[in-house]
Amino acid sequence: MAPLRDCKAWKDAGLVLSTTSNEACKLFDAVLAQYTTWTNNESLGGIEGCLSKLKAADPNFTMGHAIANGLELIGGGSSVRLSKELDSAMRTMMMLSKSQPLTEREKLHVSALDMFASGQLPKACDLWEQILQSHPTDLLALKFSQDTYFYLGYQAQMRDSVARVYPFWTPDIPLSSYVKGFYAFGLMETNFFDRAEELAREALAINKTDAWSAHTIAHINEMKAEVKKGLEFMKETETNWKNSDMLACHNYWHWALYFIEKGEYEAALTIYDNHIAPRCLSSGSMLDIVDNSSMLYRLHLEGVKLGDRWNNVLQLAKKHSRDHILLFNDAHLLMSSLGAKDQKTTDELLTTLQELAKAPCEDHELSLAPRLGLPLYQAFVEFENGNCDKAVDLLYPIRYQLIEVGGSNAQRDVFSQLLIHAALNSKSQAKQNLARCLLRERDAMRPNSPMTERLIRKAAAVHSMA
Template identity: 40%
Template sequence: MYYQWRDKQAWKTFGIDLSSPSDEACKLFDINLNQLVRFCNDEAFGGIATTTTKMFEADPDFIMGHVFQKGLAILSPNQNLLGNSSFQEEVKKLKALSKTATVTPWEALHVDAIECGAKGDLLGACKIWQDILVETPLDILALKLSQFANYFLGKTPQLLHSVASVLSHWTPSVPNHGYVHGMMAFGLEENNMYEEAEKEAAQSLSINKTDIWASHAKGHVWEMQGEFEKGIDYFDKTEKDWSSCDMLTYHVYWHWAVYHIERGDYSSAMEIYKKGFHPDVSGFLAIKDAASLLYRLGLEDIDCSKEWKAVFNLCHSHMEDHFFIFQDIHILMALLSADEMKMAQEFTHSMTSGSVPTSKYFQKIVKEVGKAVCEALVAYKEGDYADVVELLMPIQFQLREVGGSNAQRDVLNLLLIVSAMKSPREHHQKLARYLLNERKTLRKNSPLTDRLILRSSVKMTN
């Protein structure tokens, strides 16, 4: 961990000129960056919220403090800020503040990125973050925000290339350099470069054994390569290292539980679910992982009705937060699985009708991919399995556009396969076997795939 928090002069020596006159604000900004890359609200500093409060007490007009705060808000999956007038007004004030004489060009570019994000133009924000990194490759905030955004946008190549383009600058003497190797590992894994991903993750963990993002990247590798026993053993032995990283802990528990589902050990999967997804602990941010896990269990005919009610209860105040379609899909899973059909109908209507402010990009993805996915979820709930197949097959290779990771989107692949198996149409049942053959070829060690092949064979012979 990096302890020599940088004051104004130390930041300037590092190559980043902060316009704030407050050394204390500059140090607290450094502390916040460290908490962000660690995915940890560090109790020693009171977490990010308390650190941010102290930062603004030291300098209320601290440009990069506001950029940090608003960047995290824009990329929070549980709110749509397009219709939030107070937030939009704050961004306008920040933009005006960025035009003062003391503000540096680097800081002004960061404000431009925030302005784009606040308008829902995350692609524009990513372009600015890229421009920033061309000039300032050691800008960990631009690097982290761009990776978050590319993840939610489903821009898989960019997850890798944004980090690869600056990695050589992050030498061992640079604060937080180990965490950048963890970011690199995730980008490599998402682009199917598994051996390289494991090496980068191992390098990061050799520097910071508590780097949850690196452990999480290893978890992705093991899932995609079918090394479930290795993943189970690793997370069991290292839980004490990453479980304090509260911003991402529930997601690592998700990976751990998915391994058990793959093995057909549903009771162990549920034990981990209860351990890592308690609503009072995980909160709304865990909904996508909770919904995805329970939905996978449902596709294997495991009753999770009690658990679904708890997840549904997290959704009430977020029915119109249409900003990331990936999040909306999982909210819909929860509504349908909790038998809240009227709310599910209202939710999909608000998503597609334009009744709440949404970005042009969101509207584009809903039209091209999201609407069909949501209709397929409804059709599956209603037992119209042939409709599910007809809705998902045309967009099978566009599912990346809804965002998330390869592992997380796999629940939609499973939905298609199971629906094809259950469809009354003979062609769909043959399609199921076709898709399962593909899955077996690409994931040779997958007990889940083997179980589905067996079920498909039994159905076709009857």
């Protein structure tokens, strides 16, 4: 790893930090590096350790507050509505920013987080983009905007945001190879698979422990239903990415998806039991809860018996049933309460969201709840209650808008699978026809997918019985 940058090094990079503490500057760099690489680096003291040392090194360092608050907000598990501590930390940052002579760039960073905290995610991205237009190597602005575009389902923006700054990221700049990985992911989500794979492999050639670039290749193999290639790649690279504690669970999730695709449910459950469930239990992080719920729900759609696995996820998920930070997360929390047959948590999640969504507000996510979130969740509930026709009626009209709830194409595929299963299991001839149409469409997008072939056979059997 490159040496951590002090005040002068940041200034030489054209990214002045308003503090006189070299220690604070270095710790800021250490936090940024760990955030970029998805890894709590124990030799640096982990992100939390570095953040507390950073505050001690210069309690009035505004960008120190900005990176701490940004990580808390963008981690997806907290909001100023829910956390008094975060609310107070945001106020402290705002106060400091007004009482100090900051650079224009630092002021924009503070404003962007202020927008994000009030739920105005697209506006926050506009401000980070403003920073990147004049400071293309501001890694914090780039990474915060990447994560936020992901939450918004803004795939082209995620790709183009990196395209605009990519030429400035020369090999001498610390962490530049990781920017290749960001770019590769945006290209992959917009179906430029060949270019995406080329860049992800370039990034891995520079740093084989780059878990995000490995994850991008996992996505490419998933989207193309290249199961054999996907399985081989995960197996060959496992030792390189498994220590990336923030992303390892998610990479194992991708690995298990290939087995579900093949219909090898026992193999998928083995990965789940050995890697996905234990990591979630120890981290409790929202991404890990999402992966657990998504994995089990896909197996549930395929008719796999899951024993009491749902109950363990529910223990973590139900703490968040009233949070309503991201609609995408809510969908996965709902999967776990439905899977564990916990009616109380299901009702709580739906009624508290309905209440929040009634009031007019600036919150981007809550504004989508009446049009997208609530019909999507109701479709899950109807499907679980055996009302497949109703589930299709709710889900089919919004299927092309669901990108707005965020997540990746691979993650949102669970919604497509739900729609297909609901249509297949419907009593109505028209909806069974719809299921066959959806499967032909899926076959065109992912030729040679074993899952699609399996479902087409099921559709044919349903048809012959009708």
